[in-house]
Amino acid sequence: MKTEGIIIAIDGFSACGKSTLAKQLAEKLDYTYIDTGAMYRAVTYYFIKHQLDWNNPAQVAMALAEIQIDFRRDEDGSLHTFLNGEDVEKQIRTMEVSASVSPVATISAVRRFLVQQQQALGEKKSCILDGRDIGTVVFPEASLKIFLTADPQERARRRLKELLEKGQSVSLGEIVNNLTERDHIDSTREDSPLRQADDAVVIDNTVLSMEEQLAMIKVLAEMRGA
Ligand code: DC
Numbered sequence: 229m230k231t232e233g234i235i236i237a238i239d240g241f242s243a244c245g246k247s248t249l250a251k252q253l254a255e256k257l258d259y260t261y262i263d264t265g266a267m268y269r270a271v272t273y274y275f276i277k278h279q280l281d282w283n284n285p286a287q288v289a290m291a292l293a294e295i296q297i298d299f300r301r302d303e304d305g306s307l308h309t310f311l312n313g314e315d316v317e318k319q320i321r322t323m324e325v326s327a328s329v330s331p332v333a334t335i336s337a338v339r340r341f342l343v344q345q346q347q348a349l350g351e352k353k354s355c356i357l358d359g360r361d362i363g364t365v366v367f368p369e370a371s372l373k374i375f376l377t378a379d380p381q382e383r384a385r386r387r388l389k390e391l392l393e394k395g396q397s398v399s400l401g402e403i404v405n406n407l408t409e410r411d412h413i414d415s416t417r418e419d420s421p422l423r424q425a426d427d428a429v430v431i432d433n434t435v436l437s438m439e440e441q442l443a444m445i446k447v448l449a450e451m452r453g454a
Pocket of ligand 1: 264265266
């Protein structure tokens with residue numbers, strides 16, 4: 229699809245630091261940041277909260293007709309995910325949602341629903357989106373596509389630190405299991421599996437600082453007119 233602004237797509241495995249990077253890059257370039265994983269998490273949270281069976285197509289259709297997702301900034305400027313007007317930023321980051329989000333993201337009706345909204349959000353503005361299928365499905369014409377990877381142990385350690393800082397009690401083992409399972413489901417599902425776009429730039433950030441990653445991507449973005 230043709231967009232009016234510049235689109236930067238950041239895809240990769242779970243807990244590679246995509247959203248931290250995308251958020252900071254968006255601030256530097258003054259672009260809109262769209263956290264597509266948060267949208268899949270919000271749908272999953274809705275299913276859990278209303279005790280719906282996501283393997284039942286009629287229940288999925290009914291749920292999607294009721295779901296409205298948007299992003300709003302709070303007083304300190306941080307971005308929060310809203311589900312039908314309720315701030316669900318905290319709820320969607322729990323291990324309970326993390327354990328179910330990948331199966332929910334395999335459902336084609338859910339993907340169609342969210343991809344359409346992501347494309348509409350990015351149609352008129354310069355945006356940075358992070359997810360699994362941004363460079364392959366949502367915006368295959370993106371100006372810059374980054375595929376982020378990192379060593380699995382390092383990813384688990386980073387995620388553990390993040391969750392402990394948020395006050396969640398979780399073990400490294402639980403996180404390793406969750407990341408392994410999500411990577412497997414996300415990259416083997418039938419509809420829009422996680423894969424590197426042919427024209428993506430691959431960055432392994434295991435030993436890179438955030439500043440180094442930002443500097444690299446800023447140069448790549450500027451080369452493409454950002
Ligand atoms: O980025 P994240 O960990 O918050 O994403 C949560 C899940 O959502 C991830 O395991 C797979 C799914 N997802 C997806 O299928 N496509 C996207 N564009 C973004 C996320």
